[in-house]
């Protein structure tokens with residue numbers, strides 16, 4: 001039975017599912033490239049960096065609601081084969097409404113819906129019911145190394161009890177692509193394309209899409225059209241659209257344009273604060289108190305960001321106590337959520353755990369979000385430990401796009417160039433498109 005518009009709409013009321021973001025990335029990425037081929041987006045498989053990490057984690061939670069299904073239904077098949085294959089997806093068919101019941105007992109009965117990295121995730125009526133598509137020849141190759149993850153319920157229960165007991169039942173994804181993703185793009189993306197991207201992200205079911213920044217256009221020329229973007233999405237329903245505001249001037253402009261939520265952004269590193277917003281941490285906090293106060297008067301929720309929660313491109317390792325200090329200040333001034341950003345992607349589970357321990361001592365865990373860049377491929381493990389520590393809000397950026405323009409020598413959400421002395425060979429380069437590939441091959445091991 002084909003999905004109807006109504007089905008799609010209904011499914012958006014289901015809490016955001018960890019792994020549906022992979023498909024959001026895929027679809028939005030493809031469409032964005034059609035409109036704007038010169039964007040320095042990485043190849044589609046790499047659009048999954050953060051979301052793929054989420055997906056991998058989520059495969060242990062096959063009982064999640066399957067909110068990605070409507071999105072799959074709108075994928076064009078020609079787009080599917082090679083790129084999805086390289087993400088590990090080995091079998092795909094268009095879904096029907098009954099697929100929403102992908103629960104573990106159905107999996108155990110041998111019904112597969114699709115398989116990722118050799119593991120089955122969802123229910124399919126029969127493995128040999130004639131729906132298998134011979135035009136996916138790669139399936140045959142993969143079959144030989146296919147192993148079933150129709151693990152016994154006991155096995156899954158054991159794993160869950162052992163390692164995943166503390167993982168939250170659902171995770172909110174805050175999509176920051178239209179802001180954090182695009183802010184680094186040199187070529188100005190037309191407002192209409194930005195608006196379309198935002199609409200696509202919303203239509204995929206994301207509950208929060210950070211739309212733009214009301215920062216100085218001299219500092220971030222790409223987002224100089226913030227007012228027009230906000231005005232253009234005023235009538236879009238179904239998601240919240242916070243915008244970044246660095247000071248009262250930005251806040252007032254955002255409110256005048258119609259923004260209903262704002263985000264302020266501090267840093268745990270003095271040097272980064274100066275290079276990003278041209279003032280010390282203390283000065284930034286006092287600016288933000290003014291913004292928070294003005295926001296409270298208008299009942300506007302304020303999200304707080306902290307950059308460099310693990311490492312700074314200038315100062316190196318950042319002590320967890322500094323992060324905790326800034327987090328507490330943001331919390332006390334009234335931030336409804338505080339996103340902890342590993343701006344240059346140098347975090348590992350060891351450092352992230354320490355940082356989260358320090359922060360959760362002073363700010364309730366339910367008020368925290370994590371924002372991991374995947375520079376060294378650590379997003380998966382960092383997100384996992386964050387979930388294990390009770391964090392239930394994770395930032396993502398469509399297509400793995402973006403990064404902070406003032407984290408010098410860092411470009412791209414997933415591919416920030418390393419800064420810390422030793423330069424890594426980026427293994428992913430051989431999967432990138434030719435032009436991207438040469439860009440990353442230029443990075444050599446020292």
Ligand SMILES: CC(C)(COP(=O)([O-])OP(=O)([O-])OC[C@H]1O[C@@H](n2cnc3c(N)ncnc32)[C@H](O)[C@@H]1OP(=O)([O-])[O-])[C@@H](O)C(=O)NCCC(=O)NCCSC(=O)C[C@@](C)(O)CC(=O)[O-]
Pocket residue numbers: 180183213214215216217218219220244246247249250251253265276277278305306307308341342343371403404405406
């Ligand atoms: C904070 C400032 C404005 C200070 O910049 P400044 O130069 O120190 O500001 P100023 O007060 O001296 O003003 C200079 C000019 O900017 C104007 N101005 C001042 N404020 C605004 C405003 N809000 N909107 C528009 N214009 C503004 C102001 O009116 C003046 O205009 P002029 O008189 O020269 O024509 C500047 O440093 C700035 O805009 N920085 C933003 C940098 C930025 O956007 N970085 C990326 C976002 S953070 C990030 O990506 C990290 C994160 C959040 O994703 C998490 C993570 O991964 O770590």
